[in-house]
Amino acid sequence: MTVSAIEFSRLGPPKLQLFAMKCDKCGELSPWWERSHCYKCGGDSLSEFELAGKGEITNYTVVYYPPREFLGQEPYVVGHIQMDEGVNLPAPVMGVDPDAVEVGTRVAATLRRMKLGHEGDIYYSYKFVVDDE
Amino acid sequence: MAVLTSYGAYVPQYRAPLGEIQKFYGRPGRPRSRGLATPGLDEDTLTMAYEAARQALKGERGLGAVITTTQAPPFELRKMSQTLGLALRLDAGAVHIDLGANATGLLDAFRIAQTLDVGPTLVVATDHLVSYRDRVADVLSAGAATAFVIDPGKKAEGIATLGPQSRAAEEVFDVWMLGREQEPRFRLEVLFDAYARATGAAAKGLEKVTERPTGKYTSICPSQPHPQVLRGLARLGAQPKQLESTQFVGDIGNVGAASVGLALCLGLDASRKGSTLLALAYGGGEAVAQEMEVTRKPKSVGAREMIDAGEEIAVGTYYRWTEGRQQQPH
Amino acid sequence: MKVGVLGIGKTPHKIQHDKSLQDLAVEAGRKAMNDAGVSPQDIQMLYVGNVGSVGFNYENSTGLMVAHHLGVVPAGAVRVEAACGTGAWALHLGCVAIASGLYDTVMVLGCEKMNDLATVEGTSIIAQAADSKEEYFSGLTFPSGTALTARKYMQTYGVSEEDLAHTSVKNHYYGARNPSAHLRFECTVDEVMKSAKVADPLKLYEVCPMTDAASALVLCRPEILEAQANKPQVFITATSMGSGTWYQASDTLDDAYNLFARPVERAYEMAGIGPDDVDVAEIYNSFAIQEPLGIEGLGFAERGDGWKGAEDGSTWLDGTIAINPSGGLLCKGHPLGATGSTQAVDIVEQLRGTAPEGMLRKDAEIGISACRGGPGSVGAIHIYQREG
Numbered sequence: 146m147t148v149s150a151i152e153f154s155r156l157g158p159p160k161l162q163l164f165a166m167k168c169d170k171c172g173e174l175s176p177w178w179e180r181s182h183c184y185k186c187g188g189d190s191l192s193e194f195e196l197a198g199k200g201e202i203t204n205y206t207v208v209y210y211p212p213r214e215f216l217g218q219e220p221y222v223v224g225h226i227q228m229d230e231g232v233n234l235p236a237p238v239m240g241v242d243p244d245a246v247e248v249g250t251r252v253a254a255t256l257r258r259m260k261l262g263h264e265g266d267i268y269y270s271y272k273f274v275v276d277d278e
Numbered sequence: 279m280a281v282l283t284s285y286g287a288y289v290p291q292y293r294a295p296l297g298e299i300q301k302f303y304g305r306p307g308r309p310r311s312r313g314l315a316t317p318g319l320d321e322d323t324l325t326m327a328y329e330a331a332r333q334a335l336k337g338e339r340g341l342g343a344v345i346t347t348t349q350a351p352p353f354e355l356r357k358m359s360q361t362l363g364l365a366l367r368l369d370a371g372a373v374h375i376d377l378g379a380n381a382t383g384l385l386d387a388f389r390i391a392q393t394l395d396v397g398p399t400l401v402v403a404t405d406h407l408v409s410y411r412d413r414v415a416d417v418l419s420a421g422a423a424t425a426f427v428i429d430p431g432k433k434a435e436g437i438a439t440l441g442p443q444s445r446a447a448e449e450v451f452d453v454w455m456l457g458r459e460q461e462p463r464f465r466l467e468v469l470f471d472a473y474a475r476a477t478g479a480a481a482k483g484l485e486k487v488t489e490r491p492t493g494k495y496t497s498i499c500p501s502q503p504h505p506q507v508l509r510g511l512a513r514l515g516a517q518p519k520q521l522e523s524t525q526f527v528g529d530i531g532n533v534g535a536a537s538v539g540l541a542l543c544l545g546l547d548a549s550r551k552g553s554t555l556l557a558l559a560y561g562g563g564e565a566v567a568q569e570m571e572v573t574r575k576p577k578s579v580g581a582r583e584m585i586d587a588g589e590e591i592a593v594g595t596y597y598r599w600t601e602g603r604q605q606q607p608h
Numbered sequence: 609m610k611v612g613v614l615g616i617g618k619t620p621h622k623i624q625h626d627k628s629l630q631d632l633a634v635e636a637g638r639k640a641m642n643d644a645g646v647s648p649q650d651i652q653m654l655y656v657g658n659v660g661s662v663g664f665n666y667e668n669s670t671g672l673m674v675a676h677h678l679g680v681v682p683a684g685a686v687r688v689e690a691a692c693g694t695g696a697w698a699l700h701l702g703c704v705a706i707a708s709g710l711y712d713t714v715m716v717l718g719c720e721k722m723n724d725l726a727t728v729e730g731t732s733i734i735a736q737a738a739d740s741k742e743e744y745f746s747g748l749t750f751p752s753g754t755a756l757t758a759r760k761y762m763q764t765y766g767v768s769e770e771d772l773a774h775t776s777v778k779n780h781y782y783g784a785r786n787p788s789a790h791l792r793f794e795c796t797v798d799e800v801m802k803s804a805k806v807a808d809p810l811k812l813y814e815v816c817p818m819t820d821a822a823s824a825l826v827l828c829r830p831e832i833l834e835a836q837a838n839k840p841q842v843f844i845t846a847t848s849m850g851s852g853t854w855y856q857a858s859d860t861l862d863d864a865y866n867l868f869a870r871p872v873e874r875a876y877e878m879a880g881i882g883p884d885d886v887d888v889a890e891i892y893n894s895f896a897i898q899e900p901l902g903i904e905g906l907g908f909a910e911r912g913d914g915w916k917g918a919e920d921g922s923t924w925l926d927g928t929i930a931i932n933p934s935g936g937l938l939c940k941g942h943p944l945g946a947t948g949s950t951q952a953v954d955i956v957e958q959l960r961g962t963a964p965e966g967m968l969r970k971d972a973e974i975g976i977s978a979c980r981g982g983p984g985s986v987g988a989i990h991i992y993q994r995e996g
Contacts, residue, residue: 149666151724155628161365181634181677187648189638189679195367217319217599239318240291256328256365257320258352267352269365272320 150266156180158270163254165232167194174232198254199276200228207243214260222246226273237272251276280392282570283436286333286425287543288326289530289584292316292591296531299593314420315530316591317406319599323350326423327362327404333579334425335366335400341427342396343373347383347535348404351376362402372396381501381561383535384424385568389443391428398429405534420531424539437546437576438555441569442487446479448472450563470506476565477558478510484556484567485514492516495569496553499524499541501560502532511558520556523548529585540581542570547578609878611706611844612833613992614713615644616953618823621940622790627820629658629665629721633674636822636946637717641678644826645836648679651826652711657688657698657718659944663733664722670945674717691737692894693981694718695823695948696849696988702827703847703990712829718949719822730818734944738983739854751815751895752807753856753983758897759809760861765912769809773800774918775896776813779932782925783939785966790819790941814896819941823950840960844952846878846991853984861901861911867987868905868978875976876907879991883907886929886991887972888958890951892980893936902978903931906989930969933958951977952990959994 148157158177165174170188183191205224208215215221222238224246238252253276259268293313300309317326327346335341346359353361359374373396377383384403391399406421429436450472456464477500481492492498493515500507503525508516524541533540538559545555549572557568617639619632627635633656641648656671667673675685690697695718702716722730735749748756761767777797783789795803795813803812830843848871853859876882883906891902900914908929909917917923923931934940934954937947955975957963972994979988 147666149664149724151625152628152665152667155626156630161361162367181630182648182679184679187679217595237320239320255332256325258322258325259320267322269324 153268160268160270161256163196163198163271164193165196165228165230166191174230176232176234194230196228196230196232196254200226200234200252200273202238202246202248202250202252203227203233204248205238205246207246224252224273226252238274239272240274253278280428280430280440281434281436282438282440283398283427283429283434284334284336285427285437285543285546285576285579286330286335287540287579287581287584288329288333288423289315289540289581290317290321290326290421291587291589292318293530293588294591294593294596311528311531313530313588313590315422315533315585316596317421319596321421322352323348323404323406323421323423324352324358324361326406326421327358327402327425328365330404330423330425331362331366331400331402334427338427339366339368341368341372341398341400343375343391343394343399344368345375345377345387345390345399345401346404347377347387347402349380349534350406368400380564381535381537382559382564382566384539385443385557385559385566388426388428388440388568392430392440394430397431398427401426401428403535403539405536407532407534420533422530422533422536422540424536424543426539437574438570438572441571442484444480444483444487444567446476446483446565448476448563470504472563473502473504473560474506474510476563477507477560478514480565480567481511481514481556481558484569488569490554490569492556493520494554495520495556496549497524497545498556498558499538499545500558501537501541503527507558507560523582526585530588543579543581546572546576547581550575609703609707609845609847610830611703612828612830613825613842613844613956614828614833614839615640615642615646615826616824616956617641617643618788618950618953619821620788621819621821621943621950623723624820625723627721629661629667629670629719630673630677632721632820632822633670633717633719634677636719636824637674637678637715640715640717640824640826646713646826650713651680651715652683653705653714654678654680654683654685655688655698655701655714655716656685657694657716657945657949658720659689659691659694659737660720660722660733663736664720664725664730670719674719680715689945690986691981692892692942692944693948693979693986693988694945695950695952696977696979696990697948697986699825699949699952699990700847700849700988702825703844706827706829712832714827715824716827716949717822717824718943718946720943720945721820722818722943723820727818737944737981738856748856749807751810754895754897755807755810756856757859757861757864758895761897761901762809764861767912767915770797770801771915771919772814772896772900773797775893775899775915776800776938778918778924779893779896779899779936779938780813782933782967783935785964786935786939787964789935789939790817791935791939810895810897814938816894816937816942819943821941821943821946821950823946823953825949825952825956841995842956842959843993843995844990845993846875846989848872848875848878848989850987851985852987854982856983859984863984864901865905865911867980867984868902868989869907871987871989872906872978875989875991879993881974881991885974886976888930888933888955888969888975890934890954890975890977891931891936892947892951892978893932893938894942896938898980899932899936902980906976906978925967925969930972933963933967933969935967948977948979948988951979952992955992959992
């Protein structure tokens with residue numbers, strides 16, 4: 146899972162602030178990687194849309210054989226999170242028992258270390274934890 | 279008078295069993311704490327700061343300043359306060375200050391927050407001490423984060439008012455390096471006398487300024503309840519019940535810059551309107567004492583529950599994936 | 609064979625730090641679709657040429673990535689790779705798709721994002737397009753391997769470095785007139801001779817820069833283009849591909865000649881023309897010596913004489929045949945996967961009459977693009993014709 150440091154700063158996941166992409170034409174929300182194309186209406190212009198960070202688990206898996214950067218954290222849960230704003234995002238969910246994950250659990254986004262990058266730089270992005278509010 | 283408007287804490291859920299580590303390194307004797315609060319492999323001082331701040335802010339963004347204090351910033355060249363501010367979506371025009379660290383940094387930050395003219399200030403103390411492998415059983419170190427919002431405005435209302443501070447310092451060199459040897463040649467206990475002298479002097483100095491005897495505070499919140507410190511406080515009239523709710527080192531270890539913050543969070547969680555708190559931080563030969571008076575019973579942030587919860591980690595796995603990182607800020 | 613060129617598009621060819629591989633590909637693809645007057649859903653197959661995304665960008669599966677971000681899903685998409693001949697190979701597959709009758713409208717797109725990495729890194733990635741563990745173990749790289757060919761040419765035909773320098777002078781003359789070129793400065797023979805040595809006898813002005821770019825064509829069945837009389841009627845009338853030497857050390861001048869001579873014979877047959885019918889040609893010249901070799905291989909000059917046209921004017925814009933009026937790879941740069949498709953776009957612009965003035969060959973009716981790849985491993989010939 147080595148990534149290009151430069152490409153990571155241009156594209157890649159939300160680093161410190163979680164967002165989705167909103168179609169300038171039809172308003173549909175897409176995940177953050179849809180910078181070019183709206184799959185709902187075919188529109189070719191989308192803008193960043195801030196997400197509040199709350200949602201619920203709609204699907205999940207438990208990883209036992211991680212990529213290099215996640216070694217030591219297995220087994221860990223990766224879920225599909227339906228954000229309250231209506232967009233679906235994949236992300237690790239921390240602090241849940243891998244044997245007892247429940248679809249429907251409310252979660253909140255938080256900041257976590259994703260990997261060490263080139264020259265010791267650190268890449269941060271979002272993961273989810275159970276929302277107890 | 280500056281006011282505390284909200285606070286938050288974060289203690290990672292994992293515990294490294296200290297006894298096991300001591301055995302491995304052939305260091306007999308009673309472990310100082312049951313287990314060390316250990317950040318997960320995907321956590322560090324920045325992510326813990328984020329968690330604590332998230333709890334304290336609850337979505338609030340209109341802050342004039344962010345001050346962070348830690349011994350272990352994750353970046354070498356980038357400011358932690360700035361990165362934290364970005365992650366929390368705070369006003370980009372806010373003042374961002376990284377304070378150099380030791381256990382007194384949080385109280386220094388309170389003092390600075392009182393003097394800034396930019397509006398409410400977020401102060402975060404977060405730490406994950408980088409330990410020396412050759413020191414006794416400190417291979418894995420404890421981490422936690424605490425966050426406070428200070429409003430210096432004249433019309434500010436909040437949970438507690440910030441009273442005066444008092445400081446005392448001992449002239450000591452970087453004596454803790456003496457403990458780096460595999461088998462120390464000096465009796466390190468001698469150094470602990472400095473704890474007692476400095477904290478006692480700071481507490482005594484505060485008595486003079488506030489005219490409130492040390493024994494009369496509802497809670498004393500020390501960064502380190504070392505026996506020497508406690509003896510010094512007892513001499514000033516402190517009672518065990520003042521320290522009942524604010525102890526944590528025996529449970530999760532020393533959390534560096536966040537220690538006095540965590541003691542304060544525990545004190546605040548247990549307080550009600552009219553409670554008085556004495557925060558007492560000691561680090562590197564300096565002691566700072568700070569008075570606080572609770573004006574409105576705060577909603578508990580659950581610091582004690584965070585401390586009591588604890589999932590033992592597999593030390594071998596953890597050490598395997600962090601050994602390289604022990605040399606770096608974590 | 610007859611394949612309609614419905615639309616073309618390309619990005620600027622230069623270092624573009626603010627653009628990712630995805631940005632470049634989407635830009636070129638959209639330009640081509642707009643020019644063609646089609647929407648993404650009209651594209652029935654997508655061929656994406658890209659050589660080094662694994663090395664330069666730490667990503668793979670470029671074809672699938674571009675298909676998604678262009679919105680051509682659910683049409684099929686695939687990545688094409690054949691070293692520096694990649695873009696031409698994508699074009700070939702697009703032509704075959706149309707000529708087979710299985711598809712009406714397809715897109716061919718070449719893209720490369722080379723400049724996130726430092727030069728030393730980039731050179732090593734490029735070296736992987738040759739046999740880096742055996743031959744390059746001797747310390748050879750693409751420039752130095754080609755330099756050996758240049759010296760052989762000079763020795764065999766008694767040609768001097770000054771003689772060869774005219775090729776760079778001509779290419780730079782037109783590069784300066786090409787708004788989308790990477791390098792846009794003229795130079796004299798003297799300046800070429802004085803430019804820094806890269807790999808003797810090749811000098812700085814005789815080698816191409818590393819470039820970020822993408823270019824694309826929408827191809828269609830000829831009837832579809834013919835039915836739109838208001839569109840320029842430019843067709844691809846031949847596509848002929850061959851392979852050659854994999855090891856630079858065993859690459860002889862005969863091999864270099866045959867790399868184009870063999871496929872171009874088939875190409876002329878397919879198109880029903882001969883070398884004298886060609887008005888304009890884009891000949892792969894990441895290193896200047898490849899232009900004279902290509903001129904000879906395509907039958908525009910006798911062996912050993914290919915360099916002369918740059919000196920006597922016969923391969924300049926208004927000469928017998930305009931060779932590389934775009935400035936060639938020397939000035940456009942060599943964005944590995946896009947070079948072949950950019951050559952095609954440039955020839956189509958010549959035949960449409962829309963190439964920028966100063967580099968437009970007037971009344972061009974027949975054009976040819978010749979692309980090569982690897983140490984001497986890919987020969988790719990396409991012939992284009994304007995009708996009406």
